[in-house]
Amino acid sequence: MSIHLNAEKGQIAETVLLPGDPLRAQHIAETFLENPVQHNTVRGMLGFTGTYKGQRVSVQGTGMGIPSCMIYVNELIQDYGCKNLIRVGTAGSYREDVHVRDLVLAQAACTDSNINRVRFGERTFAPIADFELLMRAYQIARERGFTTHVGNIMSSDTFYTDDRTEFQRWADYGVLAVEMEAAGLYTLAAKYGVRALTVLTISDHLVTHEVTTAEERQLTFNSMIEVALDAALGLDSK
Ligand SMILES: O=P(O)(O)O[C@H]1O[C@H](CO)[C@@H](O)[C@H]1O
C-alpha cells in the first residue's frame, strides 16, 4: 500500500493507463480488460488491473491537474514498480486544423506550472514522450485510420483563464492542444527512467468553441484507449 493507493504490492501491472477521470478508468476496465479487479478505492480514485490480449494491464484515475497526477505517478513508480505509463485524456484544441474527436499524441509538453522551476530554477527542462511508445502509437493510429496529430501540447494549471486569447501565443508556436497533466508525467518518467506517453482526444475547441458532453468524454473516446493499449503490448522494460 502507498499513501494514496490501497493496492497490495504486485497487484498493479507494469503497464498503466492513466485517465484523469476515475469513471473513465472504470469504463476502460469494463470495456477493454479481461477479468478486471479493482485495486484502488482510496479517495474514490478508481483503479483496476486485468489482462489485455494476454498481458497484465492496469488503469488508474489520476484526478485533474499536475499536482494530483504526480502523486499517483510517483506512487505507481516508486511503490509499485510501474514501467510504462500512458495517459489517456481529453484536451482542448488550439488550432483550426485539429478537430474535435481527433487524436493527439503529445511528443512534448509545455507548461505554465511551477513544477520544474522548483527543480531547475531559471533553466528550462523539456518534458518529452518515450520515443518507442510514441512511434508505436502513431503507427497503430495510422493503420486504423484515426485522424492523429503528433506534436507539442500545453499542460496548464488553469482550465478557466482570465485571458481567453492567450492560447493564441502557444498556437503560433505550433502547440496543438491544452490539457493539464502531461508535463508532470513526462518529468517524473525522465527522473525515474520509465516510459511515458500521453494520448489525447480533442473534447472541445478553443477556436470554434465546439464541445462534447461529459457522457461522451467518459464513455466513448475508445480510439485513444485502443491505441494506448496496443502500443504497450509486448514492451520490454526500459
Ligand atoms: O479528461 P482528463 O484525462 O481528465 O483530462 C483533461 O480533462 C480535465 C479538465 O476537464 C483535465 O484533467 C484535463 O487534462
Ligand SMILES: O=c1cc[nH]c(=O)[nH]1
Ligand atoms: O484541460 C483541458 C481539457 C479539455 N479541454 C480544455 O480546454 N482544457
